[in-house]
Amino acid sequence: MSKWVRAxxxxxxxxxxxxxxxEFIIPKNNSLSLTLDAFYTDTRVTFDSSLKEDQLILDGEEQDASALKKVSTILDIVRNKAELTDYALVESINYVPTAAGLASSASGLAALAGAANEASELNLSAQELSRLARRGSGSASRSIYGGFVEWEKGINDETSFAHPIDNANWDIGMLFIIVKQAKKEVSSRDGMQRTVTTSPFYAGWLSTLDQDLTDMKLSIAEQNIDKVGAIAERNALKMHATTLGAQPPFTYWTADSMIAMDAVRKLRKENYSVYFTMDAGPNVKVICKQSEMDKIKKALLAYFDEEQIISAKPGPGIQVLEN
Ligand code: 2P0
Structure with missing residues (x-):
């Protein structure tokens, strides 16, 4: 049955x-994430025999073929499994502040996997949903679960999926610093591919991942924010270093990203437990204690406007909403 699903x-x-x-989006390495409450996507899938092709309405606006590509990848897998032939109407609402410019592929493709599961009545397990979401976007495999989540790289479609490792029900949160974007970024899909195929630093990145992952899991088990933050920060810096060695070279950092990173380092000198991470864009995410978030946000107002700083707490896994 057609139902709204939130991720x-x-x-x-x-x-x-x-x-x-x-093709199958099998990653080179295991990754580990924190699901957050502040940003989410609600999606509903309706299979409809009168449609001539899949249709995606995002925030009330019909999307073109390029936006449909990842969506149809997931729908095709579901149609195949459920032996359905109808095209689908996909309605999706992104609850991300409009100015944020945050990529929503993780929440979007996870919500779609859940909504397609409801509409097709396939009754997939969470593990199967994680595998399905992965086929749309790798990071979406992790948004099936709440709290801290590890995506086990596996060796093929059957063995590559995420699993929850800790509900994050302790004193940890994240502040998003939304910086202004000067020019269009290299998409994460293109950026990672260019890095894998051309960057001499890529082998170095891969060689330290097992250690980072082991250290991170121990630090989460200890609920030690300083260790979790320090490992996340060093891991992000190594990832971003690989892009500088790519051919042609690129970076996601802007001058404002540097200001944000410097601000975090400065706050650390003032004895706050505060660390940063960055993804395939110029925004900076600040890992800190939930109990210190208000004070840190206030301190960051010396560098950024109020509406550029958004607080987030650990969030839940995928939810089927009451219609
Ligand atoms: C991550 N990123 O682990 C990394 C860090 C960006 C930097 O996952 O090609 O949109 O669809 O599998 O999942 C963003 O990449 O890429 C991402 P595809 P995805 O969150």
Missing amino acids: HTNIALIKYWGKEDE
Whole structure:
């Protein structure tokens, strides 16, 4: 039955950066993320025999063929599994502040996997949903679950999926610093592919990941924000270093990103437990204690406007909403 499904976005503390298999989206390495409450997507799928092609309405606006590509990948898998032939209407609402410019592929494709599961009545398990979401966008595999989540890279479609590792019910949160974007970024899909195929630093990145992952899991188990933050920060810096070695070279950092990172380092000197991470864009995410979030936000107002700083707490996994 057609039902609205909600999925929240996640931010990786150990990054996914590079694919072993482009078609099935099998990653080069395990990644580990925190699902957050502040940003989410609601999606409903309706199979309809009168449609001539899949249709995507995002925030009330019909989307073109390029936006439909990842969506139809998931719908085709579901149609195949459920032996359905009808095209689908996909209605989707992104609850991301409009100025934020945050990528919504993780929450969007996870919500779609859940909504397609409801509409097709396939009754997929959470693990199967994670595998399905992965086929749309790698990071979406992690948004099926709440709290801290690890995406096990696996070796093929059957073995590559995420699983929850800690409900994050402790003193941790994230502040999003939304910086102004000067020019269009290299998409994460193109950026990671270019890095894998051309950057001499990519091998170095891969060689330290097992250690970062082991250290991160221990630190989460200890609920040690300083260790979690420090490992996330060093992991993000290594990921971003690989892009500088790519051919042609690129970076997601802007002058404002540097200001944000410097501000975080400065606050750390003032004895706050505060660390940063960055993804395939110029925004900076600040890992800190929930209990210190208001004070840190206030301190960041020396560098950024109020509407550029958004607080987030750990969020839940995928939810089927009451219609
Ligand atoms: C992550 N990113 O782990 C990393 C860190 C960006 C930087 O996952 O090609 O949209 O659809 O699998 O999931 C963004 O990449 O890429 C991402 P595809 P996706 O969150």
